[in-house]
Amino acid sequence: RIPPGVLAARDYERLAEQCIPADRLAYIAGGSGEDWTARANSAAFGRWSIVPRVLRDLRTGHTRVRIAGEVWAQPIGLAPVAFQKLVHPRGERETARAAAATHSPLLLSTLATTPLEEVAGLLSPEAGQPRPWLQLYLQPRREDTLALLRRAEAAGYGAIVLTLDASIQLASHRALRAGFRMPADCVPAHGSIGVPASALPAGASRIFQGAMAQSARHEDLAWLRGATTLPVWVKGVLDPADARALADAGCAGIVVSNHGGRTVDGVAPSLSLLPAVREAIGSHVPLLFDGGIRSGADVFKALALGANAVLVGRLQLYALAAAGALGVAHLLQLLGEELQACMAVAGCASVADIGPDRLLAVPDFNA
Ligand code: FNR
Numbered sequence: 607r608i609p610p611g612v613l614a615a616r617d618y619e620r621l622a623e624q625c626i627p628a629d630r631l632a633y634i635a636g637g638s639g640e641d642w643t644a645r646a647n648s649a650a651f652g653r654w655s656i657v658p659r660v661l662r663d664l665r666t667g668h669t670r671v672r673i674a675g676e677v678w679a680q681p682i683g684l685a686p687v688a689f690q691k692l693v694h695p696r697g698e699r700e701t702a703r704a705a706a707a708t709h710s711p712l713l714l715s716t717l718a719t720t721p722l723e724e725v726a727g728l729l730s731p732e733a734g735q736p737r738p739w740l741q742l743y744l745q746p747r748r749e750d751t752l753a754l755l756r757r758a759e760a761a762g763y764g765a766i767v768l769t770l771d772a773s774i775q776l777a778s779h780r781a782l783r784a785g786f787r788m789p790a791d792c793v794p795a796h797g798s799i800g801v802p803a804s805a806l807p808a809g810a811s812r813i814f815q816g817a818m819a820q821s822a823r824h825e826d827l828a829w830l831r832g833a834t835t836l837p838v839w840v841k842g843v844l845d846p847a848d849a850r851a852l853a854d855a856g857c858a859g860i861v862v863s864n865h866g867g868r869t870v871d872g873v874a875p876s877l878s879l880l881p882a883v884r885e886a887i888g889s890h891v892p893l894l895f896d897g898g899i900r901s902g903a904d905v906f907k908a909l910a911l912g913a914n915a916v917l918v919g920r921l922q923l924y925a926l927a928a929a930g931a932l933g934v935a936h937l938l939q940l941l942g943e944e945l946q947a948c949m950a951v952a953g954c955a956s957v958a959d960i961g962p963d964r965l966l967a968v969p970d971f972n973a
Contacts (some may be wrong), residue, residue, distance in 0.1 A: 607929065607932070608721065608744060608818030608929055608932060608933070608935070608936050609928050610891055611622060611929075612936070612940075614900050614901065614940060614944065615900065615901055615902065615921060615937055615940040615941045615944060616900045616921075618898065618902060618921055618924040618928055618933065618937055619920070619921060619922065619924050620923040621928050622634075622635070622924040622927065622928075624796060625693070625924070625927040625928045626692075626923075626924075626927045627895070628695055628784055629781070629784040629785055629786040629787075630692050630693065630786065632778065632780045632781040632783070632784035632856075633679075633692075633778070633781040633782075633784075633786040634692070634693070634867075634920060635920065636777075636778025636779075636780040636781045637778055637831060637866060637867030637868050637871060638776045638777065638778055638867060638868050638869055638870050638871045639643065639773065639776060639778065639779055639870070639871030639872070640779055640871055640920055641778055641779075641780060641867065641871065642867075642871050642872060643864060643870075643871050643872060643873045643875065644778075644866060644867030644868070644898075645867075646874075646875040646898075647864065647866065647867050647875045647876055647897040647898030648866070648898035648904075649875070649898075649901055650717050650875040650876070650877035650878055650898060651877060651898060651900075651903070651904045651907050653964070653967055653968065654907045654910075654911075654965045654967060654968070655965065655966050655967075655968045656903065656906060656907070656948055656951065656952050656964060656965060656966075657952065657963070657964050657965060657966050658951045658952055658953070659951075659952055659953025661954070662953035662955070664949075664950055664953070664954075664955050667946070667949065667950070667954075667955040668956060669681060669734055669942060669945060669946060669949070669956075669957060670945040670956075670957075671914060671915055671957050672861060673711070673859075673892055673914055673915055674764075674765065674837060674858060674892055674895075675734050676711075676737070676764065676895070677736075678710065678711055678736055678915060679708065679709040679710065679942075680708070680710070680938070680942040680945065681905065681909060681913075681914065681915035681916060681945075681957050682710065682905060682915065682916055682917075682938060682939075682941050682942060683710055683711035683712065683713060683894070683915060683916070683917045683918075684701060684704075684705060684710060684712045684713060684918065684922050684934070685896050685915065685917035685918055685919040685922065686709065686713040686714060686715035686716075686741030686767065686769070686841075687715060687768070687919050687920075687922060687923055688715040688716075688717030688718065688719075689717060689718075689719055689788065689792045689794070690718065690719055690720070690923065690926060691719040691720075691791065691792050692719075692788075692789070692792055692923075693923050693926050693927035694927060694930055696718045696812075696928050696930070697718070697720050697926075698714065698718050698719065698720035698724075698725055698935065699720055699724065699725070699728065700926055700930040700931040701922065701931070701934055702720075702725045702728040702729060702738070703728055703931035703935075704931045704932075704933075704934030704935040704936075704937075704938065705729060705735070705736075705738070706728055706729050706730070706735050707931070707935045708935050708938045708939065709734060709735050709736065709828065710736070711736040711738075711739065711915075712725070712729070712736075712738045712739070713738070713739045713740075713741050713767055713917065714738055714739070714740055714741060714743055714763075715741050716740070716742055716743040716754070716794070716796050716797050716798075716799075717743070717794040717796075717797070717799065718794065718795055718796065719792055719793060719795055719834075720795055721762055721795045721796070722738075722740060722757060722758060722795070722796060723757065723761045724904065725738055726761040726762050726763065727737055727761075728915055733763065736764065737762055737763060737764030738762075738763055738764065739763060739764050739765040739766070739767055739839075740754070740758040740763045740765075740766055740767065740843065741767045741768075741769055742754065742755075742766050742767065742768045742769065742830075743769060743772065743797060743798070743799050743800040744768070744800050744822050744826060744830070744895055745797050745798065745800055746798070746800060746820065748809075748829070748848070749780070749799065751796060751830070751833070752833060752970050754796055754797060755833060757796075757834070757923045758834075758836065759834065759835060759836060762763075763836060764836070764837075765836055765837045765838070765839055765858060765859075766830070766836050766837070766838050766839065767838075767839040767840070767841050767861065768827065768830060768839070768840050768841065769840075769841045769842050769865075770822060770840055770841065770842045770843065771841070771842025771843075771844075771863065771864065771865050771869055772842065772865055772868075772869065773817050773818060773820070773821035773822075774797075774813065774817055774818075774869055774870055775865070775868055775869055776869070776870055776871070777785075778868070780812070800820065800907055802818075804816070822853075824855065827840070827852075827857075827966030828855070830853075831857075833857060837858035837859075838858055839857060839858050839859045839860065839861060839892075839894075840852050840857050840859075840860055840861065841860075841861035841863055841894075842861065842863050842864070843860050843861065843862060843863070843883065844862065844863075844864055844873070844874060844876065844879045844883070845879070845883075845897060846879070846882040846883050846885065846886035846887075847886065849862075849883045849886050849887050850887055853887045853888075853891045857891075858892070859891060859892035859893065859894065860883070860887065860891060860893050860894070861893075861894040861895070861917070862869055862876055862879065862880050862883050862893060862894070862895045862896075862897075862913070863876055863895070863896045863897055863917075864876045864897055866896070866897060866898075866920065867897070875897065875898065876895065876896065876898065877897065877898065877907070877908065877911065880895055880908065880911045880912050880913060881911045881912055881962070883912065884911070884912025884913075885912075892914050892917065893912060893913055893914050894913060894914065894915050894917055895908045895912075895913035895916045895917070896916060896918070896919060897919075897940075899916050899917075899918050899921065900921060901941070901944055902940070902943065902944020902945035902946070902948055903940050903944060903945075903947045903948050904916075904944070905941060905944070905948075905966060906945055906948035906949065906952070906960060906964075909957055909960045910956040910960050910961060910962055910964050910965045911962060912962075914957075918937075918941070921941075922934060922937065924937075925937035934940075948957060951962070952964045
């Protein structure tokens with residue numbers, strides 16, 4: 607049942623307190639440190655307003671987009687979010703059912719609590735539903751990464767999305783204060799985040815000689831591209847020069863993201879670097895965006911600033927907690943309708959019509 611009082615996509619965030627135990631919610635809602643970046647991700651949308659048009663013929667209007675050869679009903683997908691059994695006993699199965707019902711793209715986390723084959727089995731590309739994509743954390747041993755790739759290829763996944771920004775993930779103080787510990791029944795079905803705990807010599811840095819020594823480099827990306835038949839996207843890119851280098855290296859697409867503000871507090875809000883990344887890679891490289899999306903107006907603004915489509919992370923978990931598959935499907939429908947309303951007021955008949963000229967920066971953006 608759709609929970610009463612949910613009138614807008616954002617309402618699922620308001621409901622979260624009622625649906626998710628406080629310590630789990632602190633882990634999910636939190637970012638890193640004092641959560642400044644996580645908050646700034648959402649606040650960044652408040653800097654922009656939508657410029658309306660009138661007398662436009664929108665009778666053929668629609669939200670379909672073609673991303674990497676596949677048609678998505680709307681430019682809104684489900685971000686890879688780990689451990690979905692934290693908020694619902696059937697976890698990713700429910701999310702997959704929502705993706706199937708709404709023909710939305712689903713990115714499954716390496717740290718999902720449901721095997722990737724089970725998720726793929728709930729989606730039918732023959733019925734026009736987008737194939738799921740697998741978000742990848744490179745595993746400490748290449749043979750384990752290879753095994754994951756073979757499973758994703760065999761199960762019909764459409765792409766691999768290598769997350770590059772999670773080598774350092776400092777916990778949210780809010781989650782630490784709430785005493786959050788991952789419950790024993792939330793076990794990742796495929797692999798780890800990729801950084802093994804290794805003993806360091808005295809005086810070595812846990813950051814440089816620890817986490818960063820295990821972190822992916824350009825040669826690992828080249829290896830990955832050669833190791834799979836699937837297109838390889840990269841997620842967690844904010845710097846325009848990095849984006850350009852990754853596009854030049856042959857990545858299928860780029861996800862502009864700061865991991866929902868969960869790496870190190872103080873990182874720039876995702877939206878603030880989106881226009882520069884789009885400019886650096888040109889108009890032809892597919893670009894997804896995530897970070898702070900809470901409404902269809904936020905989706906509109908990200909599209910106007912250069913994204914081909916967006917992903918939603920936390921909202922997905924909040925809707926999953928509130929009403930399972932129905933909640934996630936309802937969330938996607940609400941986001942789509944809110945986006946359509948923005949397109950209508952801005953005179954845009956298709957996503958391609960949504961350009962930077964539809965936005966105006968407002969100086970007093972905390973209004
Ligand atoms: C994430 N995110 C994430 N990203 C990724 O590449 N692999 C993962 O396993 C996870 N896991 C994960 C768990 C939780 C609880 C959260 C909140 C986030 C990041 C996610 O894909 C996305 O980048 C952000 O969540 C987007 O920001 P919003 O929509 O949550 O504001």
